Structure formats: C-alpha cells, structure tokens
Amino acid sequence: MTDEEVRQIAVDMGKIFNDGDDEVAKRLVHPDFIDYEAPEGSPRGPEAYANTARWMRSVWEGARWEIVDSFAKGDKATLRVIFTGRQVTDFMGVPATGKSVRVQHIHIYRVTDGQVHEHWAVRDDLELFRQLGAWDKPLMGAPKPAPTA
Template identity: 80%
Template sequence: MTAMTEEEVLQIALDMGRIFNDGDIEVARRLVADDFVDYEAPEGAPVGAEAYARTANWMRSVWENARWETVDAFAKGDKATIRLIFSGRQVADFMGVPATGKEVRVQHIHIYRIADGQVHEHWAVRDDLELFRQLGAWDKPLEGAPKPAPAA
C-alpha cells in the first residue's frame, strides 16, 4: 500500500465528480477500485466502475442539465468529504415521481475512502426530503410557515 498525501486523496475525490458531471467512464475505470463499496446504492445493486458509471448516466438521463457543484471539500487521512449542490430539471421518473419538468437545487455530502490511488468506499447524505418538496411530491412546511391548528 502506497501512502498518499491528503491533497492527493482530496484530488481523487474531486475527480470522481467527473463521472457524474461529464459522464466520464474512463475516470470511473481508473479511480473506482475492484472492491469498491457504494453504501448509498441499494442492497444487491451491481458494483464496480461500470455500475457506478451507469448510475451516473441514469441520473444524467433523469435530470436535464444535471450538475454536482462542489461547495466545500477537505481530506483527513485516507478520507475526503465533499459538500456539493446538486441541480437539474426533472425530465423522467425518479424514485416513483413522474417527470415534473421542475428545477431542483439540493445539498449532498459525499465521503470517499481512498487508498493506492483508487476509491474503495463511498457514503452519501442527500437532502431527499427537500428534493421531493421541490418536486411537489412532499409537502414539508417551509421555515416560518404558520403551523396547522391542532385537531379537535
């Protein structure tokens, strides 16, 4: 195992964004390790570089002008954390919500474990409740909105 600097770890994590933003399969083949585990994916989902790239391409087909814009990023040891804003316009079914044509803008946090120049593990936290609110599929009250009267 080759030791990597935190700067190298961070750069690899940032380069992973090219898989989603640009649909760059070569980046996936180069950076996604054979033993890669994506804890964000549903149990039993296909694994590996090709599967990760297929997920990215599917997302790009659901969301027109999909972008994952880095807002903040840092590395500590063999892990890198990226806070980003995802945006796009829904043009196909997403998790049971038919295409709405609505623009969304939501926050994600991604954590990558990197060793020997490749990503071995990925965790993510996405604000899916806010995403579904923006799509009109969930009616979360906005901050400062009046509270409903208690039931009698």
C-alpha cells in the same frame, strides 16, 4: 497518499457524474468498489458507478453536482455539494414533473493506492421531494396554512 491527493481524487470523481467521463471511473474506481448509497446487492465497481451516473443524468436534465466544500484526512475525503437539475423522467416513484431542484449532498470517499474503494452519501431527499411537489413540508419561516373547518 497525502490528504490533498486523497481530496483531489474525490473531487475528480465528480467528472463521472458531471461530465459522464467513464475513463475517470475506469481509472479511479476500484474493481471491488462499494457504493453504500446504492441498494443492497447492487453491482460493484467502475462500470456500476458509471451506470448510476448515466441514469442520474437521464433523469435530471442539466444535472450538476457543484462542490462547495471539500477536505480529506487520512484515507477519507468529504465533499459538500449542491445538486441541481430538472426532472424529466420518473425518479424514485415520482413521475416526471419538469421541475428544477437545488439540494445539498454530503459525499464521503475512502481512497487507497490512488483508487476509491468505498462511497457513502447523505442527500437531502426530503427537500428534493418537497421541491418536486411530492411532499408538503413547509419552508422554514413560511406562514402555516389556516386550519380548515
């Protein structure tokens, strides 16, 4: 496969999350697909990946993963995305806040024979939790609070 074909398959994987397109999952996700972002021992394959997408869309109203950069070399493609959504149910122990978030992710896919076999991700979860009010990391350049006596 060409680098561009590998990149396009990775880009098309976004339809599973953004559009809830289970047919894309059935077509592009290999039956032995491993999602290294999921907890160890999680189910594998297209249905498991589609289930993760359904869950994320149920937690985040208006969830979108906007691709802002992408490239591929050999059998791997990398996407830099901006995730946005409004939290409407519990997420990783944080009760629904109703707050909207905007955070960056990096996703790497290994593609062979037209299907995705592996996925890795780096998400800025600290920033996500800061925006939800679950962590009090100050913004860059924001004044530091005065010490209390």
